[in-house]
Amino acid sequence: MKHIDLIIVGGGPIGIACGLEAKKKGVNYCIIEKGTITNSLYNYPLNMQFFSSSEKLEIDDIPFISNEAKPKRNEALEYYRRIVTSNDLNINLFEKVVTVHKEGGIFHLTTDKGHYTSSYIIIATGFYDLPNTIDIPGEDLPKVSHYYKDPHFFAKQKLAVIGASNSAVDAALECYRKGADVTMLIRGPEIGKRVKYWVRPDIMNRIEEGSIKVFYNVTINKILPKTIEICNPDGEFSIQNDFVLALTGYKPNFEFLKKIGIQLSDDQKLYPQYNNETMETNIKNLYLAGVICGGMDTHIWFIENSRVHAKTILNSISKKNDVTFLRI
Structure with missing residues (x-):
């Protein structure tokens, strides 16, 4: 069983942003993604064009140059893939997180390929996998x-x-x-x-x-x-x-969140509970990032307004003193 200080579940743009921020702060981290890099974007329609302009899809101030003001799917795949490869981010692809539970302040993660322990977790799994x-x-x-x-x-x-x-x-x-x-x-x-x-x-x-x-x-x-x-x-x-x-929309994996112990609102919106200032959930040291924060209102959070979650979360983690991070 391998211990990693921070595990980021989800290798989409926001998960990648969290990985970049963790690396900058010297945190021993790993991104675990069940598919390929930015798996949801990969499964978008071939000719899809974003609503947002390219600069609003940028992460970590890395320029995103596109042929038109609003980039297309293939350009986004190229952009995020190059970020992962050029920064040599620690990412495990085609590995699915199956269970997460906490014992004595330590998280235990089981995937379809192994077992891990972790002191901190960020859930950045998006919403595209489960259709309405x-x-x-x-x-x-x-x-x-x-x-x-x-x-x-x-x-x-x-x-x-x-x-x-x-x-x-x-x-x-x-x-x-x-x-x-x-x-x-x-x-x-x-x-x-x-x-x-x-x-x-x-x-x-x-x-x-x-x-x-x-x-x-x-x-x-x-x-x-x-x-x-x-x-x-x-x-x-x-x-x-x-x-x-x-094409009636998609939703986050609420069953996964509930099994972990994250509290959801009692109404049909199913908003997960988290601190707006830190993104920390009702479970200590477990954070949410990206569109998953909006529950069924998947139009509230998207790349351009949730990319800040990475800095918010890593700043919160850096202020905690209960773990001495390995320098990488």
Whole structure:
């Protein structure tokens, strides 16, 4: 069993920022990531463009140069990968943390590859791994996916896109332009209010001209191999369908947090408990960083406003005197 003073769970941009800050302060640390570097970004749609400009995605004041003001997925992967490799960050990839518990002031972590002890932990696991399911019959059919990657796959197919957010709108537009017959199914009365401002006119024009069909105020009753059964204020009906992209958002792994002992709010928001000034949770020496701090409100925290968590947390850890850190 190996002891590491600080273990950072999650190798996304915020986990990387925490690793950089730990290294600068001479803390014996390790980032443990269940997938590749910035695994969530890697699994984003191939052509995704960020809402934020490149300078707002920078960490540790390392310049992020992109072809356009708002960078795309491949540029972000290049940026964060180079930070990890050029700074020789201590990161274990393709290793999943399974359990975390505390005994006598020391954390014990079990992964699918080994066991560790640690004096401090930062949870920076994001929210992209667990989709918000719609819990209807047929959601588990092979033709249904909660993730979208490449529009080419849906060419010449009848595609239903469930959702009204940025991910749903981007998928609908890209797939339409690659030859898919796209129908959007939206629970509310309109396209989401947080859709990127330069994309909104495009989707509204495509809907208005009939290139992309849309049904608002929809309840989906059942997904069948060749159809979808839905209803709206006009009644119940079905539409022909080959594939479904259920892009209804994602959520943090709350069960993981609860098993550790992190307290969550009693309402539907499931806000985790932490100190705003230090990011320390109700469990001493265990911190949260990044989007996971927002519970179900995953739009509250993102890279540009949570990158400061790294400095906040490491400053808090540095002020504690119960551990003598190894110098690296």
